[in-house]
Amino acid sequence: MQALLEVILPVFLVIGFGYVAVWRGWFGPAGVDGLMAYTQGFAIPCLLFRAMVEIDLAAFQPRLLAAFYGGALIAFAAGLLGARRLFRRPWEDAVAVGFLCLFSNSVMLGLAITERAYGAAALAGNFAIVALHAPVCYLVGLTAMEVVRGRRAGAGALGPRILRAVVRNALVVAIAAGLAFNLSGAALPGVVADALGLVARSAIPAALFGLGGVLYRYRPEGDMRLILYVCAVSLLLHPALVWSFGTALALPEAAFRSAVVTAAMAPGVNGYIFADLYGAARRVAAASVLLATAGSIVTAWVWLGLLGP
Secondary structure, three states: OHHHHHHHHHHHHHHHHHHHHHHOOOOOHHHHHHHHHHHHHHHHHHHHHHHHHHOOHHHOOHHHHHHHHHHHHHHHHHHHHHHHHHOOOOHHHHHHHHHHHHOEOHHHHHHHHHHHHHOHHHHHHHHHHHHHHHHHHHHHHHHHHHHHHOOOOOHHHHHHHHHHHHHOOHHHHHHHHHHHHHHHOOOOOHHHHHHHHHHHHHHHHHHHHHHHHHHHOOOOOOOHHHHHHHHHHHHHHHHHHHHHHHHHOOOOHHHHHHHHHHHOOOEOHHHHHHHHHHOOOHHHHHHHHHHHHHHHHHHHHHHHHHHOO
């Protein structure tokens, strides 16, 4: 109960505050869009850049990445095949569902909950996972979607265009730039580091508030069995797989916690963005992000309890 009150509820209260503010008309859609543009385009990139500059490259443990992404890829397959075989959805919808099960909310929720539970010093494993998250997940999702669509002549146009968009993504650019600076051995000037710190400290609270506003737009409408299936794979199967792999690979405690907590997070908003990009399972994606985020209040508490203090 203490973990729920002190670690999880503050995070979700900020999300709830954003949700209520938009619902009651205190904060308009334009404000939400602007806030999300700030967090996604500036604040979170500053946070990730600074983290990559300061991270000990030993945090990129092969065992950590194998445990997390091994679980993520199996969750993707479970989502895809479940949507296709159990729920008889078209292959395009099945890939979109698989992407939802693959792409956990590693930044807005994963970083926030790990930091509140174990302190800022425990985030090295989270940042190692985040550094590869968008490139790996988008490449898996895009490749699968192109395969199931059977593109030949048209594949050459769409695939590179989307891949260019991923490479130009502000988060990916910030991570790459931070790692390059880290490898150079140079030190950030004190004034620059302080400025980055000011912006970075605003990233998670602002992103959580904005996420609440974004979730207000997502209404569960039909497809409830498939939506609940996505929630189960994301919140239960994915972290259970990572737990099993992490145990088998004898991950150190800090890395093990980072991997399991990140895997236990609800699908990120990128899950809906991917579905919307292809016009596949958009309603399922929107409702899954909303309901899984709400459900993770309970499931995150359970996983934190199992992980221990």
